[in-house]
Amino acid sequence: MRHRSAFVVTIALITMLTLVPMGMVSADGHCEFADYTITLGGLAPMSAPGAVAGGVAMDWAFKQAAADINADCGVQIDGVNYMLEVITGDSEGSPERGQAVAERLILEDEVDGMVGVYHSAVGLATMGIMEENAIPTIFSEPWNDNVSANGIIEFDGAAPRFADGIDHIFRISPASSMVGSVVTDWLIALGVEDVVLIVENTDYGQPAAADEQARLEAAGVTVSQIDVELGTEDFVPILSRIQASAEPPDAIRIVVTGETSFNLTQQMAELGIAPTPDTICVTNQIAFQHVQYWATVPDGNYCAFNRVGIIPSLFNDTAIELNAAYEAEFGDIVPSFGMASYDAVFMMVDAMERAGSYSDATAIVAAIEASDIMLSQGRYYFSYGSHNPDLPEGTPTFMWHQWPDPIVTVMQYFEQGQSSLEAAVVYPEVYQTHGSAYVVPGTSP
Numbered sequence: 001m002r003h004r005s006a007f008v009v010t011i012a013l014i015t016m017l018t019l020v021p022m023g024m025v026s027a028d029g030h031c032e033f034a035d036y037t038i039t040l041g042g043l044a045p046m047s048a049p050g051a052v053a054g055g056v057a058m059d060w061a062f063k064q065a066a067a068d069i070n071a072d073c074g075v076q077i078d079g080v081n082y083m084l085e086v087i088t089g090d091s092e093g094s095p096e097r098g099q100a101v102a103e104r105l106i107l108e109d110e111v112d113g114m115v116g117v118y119h120s121a122v123g124l125a126t127m128g129i130m131e132e133n134a135i136p137t138i139f140s141e142p143w144n145d146n147v148s149a150n151g152i153i154e155f156d157g158a159a160p161r162f163a164d165g166i167d168h169i170f171r172i173s174p175a176s177s178m179v180g181s182v183v184t185d186w187l188i189a190l191g192v193e194d195v196v197l198i199v200e201n202t203d204y205g206q207p208a209a210a211d212e213q214a215r216l217e218a219a220g221v222t223v224s225q226i227d228v229e230l231g232t233e234d235f236v237p238i239l240s241r242i243q244a245s246a247e248p249p250d251a252i253r254i255v256v257t258g259e260t261s262f263n264l265t266q267q268m269a270e271l272g273i274a275p276t277p278d279t280i281c282v283t284n285q286i287a288f289q290h291v292q293y294w295a296t297v298p299d300g301n302y303c304a305f306n307r308v309g310i311i312p313s314l315f316n317d318t319a320i321e322l323n324a325a326y327e328a329e330f331g332d333i334v335p336s337f338g339m340a341s342y343d344a345v346f347m348m349v350d351a352m353e354r355a356g357s358y359s360d361a362t363a364i365v366a367a368i369e370a371s372d373i374m375l376s377q378g379r380y381y382f383s384y385g386s387h388n389p390d391l392p393e394g395t396p397t398f399m400w401h402q403w404p405d406p407i408v409t410v411m412q413y414f415e416q417g418q419s420s421l422e423a424a425v426v427y428p429e430v431y432q433t434h435g436s437a438y439v440v441p442g443t444s445p
Helices: 011-019 052-071 095-107 120-132 176-190 205-218 236-243 258-270 290-296 317-330 336-355 361-369
Strands: 038-044 075-077 080-082 084-090 113-116 137-139 169-171 194-200 222-228 251-255 280-283 304-308 373-375 378-380 408-412 424-427
Touching (some): 038 336, 052 113, 052 258, 052 336, 084 095, 095 120, 120 137, 176 251, 176 280, 176 304, 205 251, 236 258, 251 258, 258 290, 336 361, 336 373
Parallel strands (some): 038 113, 194 222, 251 280, 280 304
């Protein structure tokens, strides 16, 4: 694919480009667009009870990617330039709502591909719709292992989704098992003996917690689990049970997403349960968005959190430019799901260009399987799919149509109000930035 220079146009030029009638020369006169506009559907939780902050970041990333692609003469297929539009549908974090929105995008808006999805429950609920309608899809955030695994195994009594054709679903976010193994390996390396898991009752939370519990218990760690509902505002009754324990746990791991995790983390810290010198606090990845984190979790200093996506010290030029644009818009660091959503749009366009079509799903899927492209989070490719269908013994089934190289780290704040760019990367050791595997509350690395 030709080089694309990101963020090279002004807001005024972007606005003018969106107003140019199809088939006419673009605003600066350097390219001409066909009458047809290629459209992608983007699924994101834009309203409660979904993770609204996540949805806003994803929607911004979809639009930013489309603007950058259009500024570089759009999608180029067989010498013809097509303008690109991404239509974002609000899943609200609900499987039922996600299904309805996906159907609307496919049947009414007639999108040529799909990107996005934040919640695993929404991903699992909508994949069948994409398959039935042969819509090439690149998921950028759902973690449930079965999002990719059910391409080759039975799931919820249904046959593998590509049993009678090709598999249209790809994922560039990590599977839960890929994330959980990093967090649990870190806790085990620290020598914890007992952990409390506080888990959302969803298709993300429950399997993710089950995997983490199995890993911890296999290492001899005692694990207890408390389930909560997304949207809960008062966690005091639940936290009081932990507070009443004879001995504080060595760690509390929050497997809860979005704004709900902020409420839980703040109430836990405010009650003095964690983080303390006795109890490690491990909260959700959205804590990386430090502006919102400190605004809603002012007592959350010394909490650790899993960070999915390339760490700031490894940002390439595309990531640096994307982060600068996001900071200019929101005053915060671009989250991994924003980066992945941006990259998913570029990956889909790259596949269409190499396939020579925006409508031949079979050709586009084959092109996605053959992807080899550098974007904001690194080099994207897929090890297993119809191009290489035999998974070696011991390879997890979720590696089907799964990007194998997402970076997963554990980070920790150690100063009140600290930027996430300055937070310590504590694990894995190869990525450590402050020479410490854990910063004990009240100290500095």
